[in-house]
Amino acid sequence: MIRVAAVGDIHLGPDSGGTLRPAFETLAECADLLLLAGDLTRHGTVEEAEVVAGEVRGLGVPVVAVLGNHDYQSDQEAEVTAALDAAGVTVLEGEGTVVSVGGVRVGVAGTKGFGGGFAGRSGGEFGEPEMKEFIRYTRRCADGLRGSLKMLEEAGCAVRIALTHYAPVPDTLAGEPPEIYPFLGSYLLAEAVDEAGADLAVHGHAHMGVEHGMTSEGIRVRNVAQPVIGRAFAVYHLAVHTAVGDGQGTRERERAGVAR
Numbered sequence: 001m002i003r004v005a006a007v008g009d010i011h012l013g014p015d016s017g018g019t020l021r022p023a024f025e026t027l028a029e030c031a032d033l034l035l036l037a038g039d040l041t042r043h044g045t046v047e048e049a050e051v052v053a054g055e056v057r058g059l060g061v062p063v064v065a066v067l068g069n070h071d072y073q074s075d076q077e078a079e080v081t082a083a084l085d086a087a088g089v090t091v092l093e094g095e096g097t098v099v100s101v102g103g104v105r106v107g108v109a110g111t112k113g114f115g116g117g118f119a120g121r122s123g124g125e126f127g128e129p130e131m132k133e134f135i136r137y138t139r140r141c142a143d144g145l146r147g148s149l150k151m152l153e154e155a156g157c158a159v160r161i162a163l164t165h166y167a168p169v170p171d172t173l174a175g176e177p178p179e180i181y182p183f184l185g186s187y188l189l190a191e192a193v194d195e196a197g198a199d200l201a202v203h204g205h206a207h208m209g210v211e212h213g214m215t216s217e218g219i220r221v222r223n224v225a226q227p228v229i230g231r232a233f234a235v236y237h238l239a240v241h242t243a244v245g246d247g248q249g250t251r252e253r254e255r256a257g258v259a260r
Contacts, residue, residue: 002101002159002240006205008037009225011070020025023232028060031235032101036089037204037224038068038112041080048079049151053087061120062099064090068165068204070117087094091146092157092163094144104240106159107152109196111145113166113203114138114187117182136145141166149196149215158241162193162201171213172223178246190215199238 005027012019017090027034034056041048049071056063071080081091090097099106106131116123116138123134125139145162152160167173167185171250185208193201201215204225211228213221224234 002104002106002238003032004035004161004200004234004236004238005031005033005233006035006037006167006202006222006224006227007229008068009039009227012055012183013042013048014051017054020232022217024055024059031061033062033064033099033106034059034233035108035163035202036063036065036159037163037202038066039070039204040065040200041071044071044076044080045128046072046076049083053083053089056089057087064097064099064108064110064163065089065091066093066112066163066165067091068112069188086148094141094148096148096239098152098155098157100102102157105155105157107155108161108163109145109152111141113141113164114186115166115183116186116188118170118185118187121181123182123186124202127150138186138188142186145189146192149193149198153197159238160198164189164201165205165230166202167203167206167223167239168193168201169213169215170191172203172211172221173209175208175210176206193219200236202258
């Protein structure tokens, strides 16, 4: 089993130092890696990113992250990424990374993603240039996710995880006002995951949503926004494939609540 800890939407600010560190210091006992699903800061400043870096530096497990919309607010996303990178965090955008867990190759493909809505009620590349670019940006994010997942399969990863900030399915948005669904995620992300295959999809962003969802092809989706999971992080146990390409869909067997 691969033990995947995950949390998003921690929204740390200058006054947040030490808030999560005590819980994160238990990670080596209960998880093999930590995924951060975006909105790590409040306003996307370097000062806030340094606080996040202090919370996750030297935890004893690999840390992989994507940024969220809050992390872009101050137009310092490159500097935020650099601060996290200096603390040993792998920040993904349209890329994948491989983590070795006891000799098992675990692949994580990541993108912030973007909005647009879901099947039957989604925006399209039609009309004003601004609307076309809105959807094209989401499509570029989805294409990056798809390509990264495929490359991880080719790299022989026995477990593959899709990490985003925006939601790939509407299931995990239940509880959010339906009027804002188009700004919370896009079906294009789910299409990418279903086409390329994954064992689990993890996202944040929807504070009023629910934890559990599923793509149309049966890949399980988990909303790990901290207001949803109600703890410092959640842990998901994924079984290792006996052979790469032995079928799509998650191998999640259980979930354990930790770091109360």
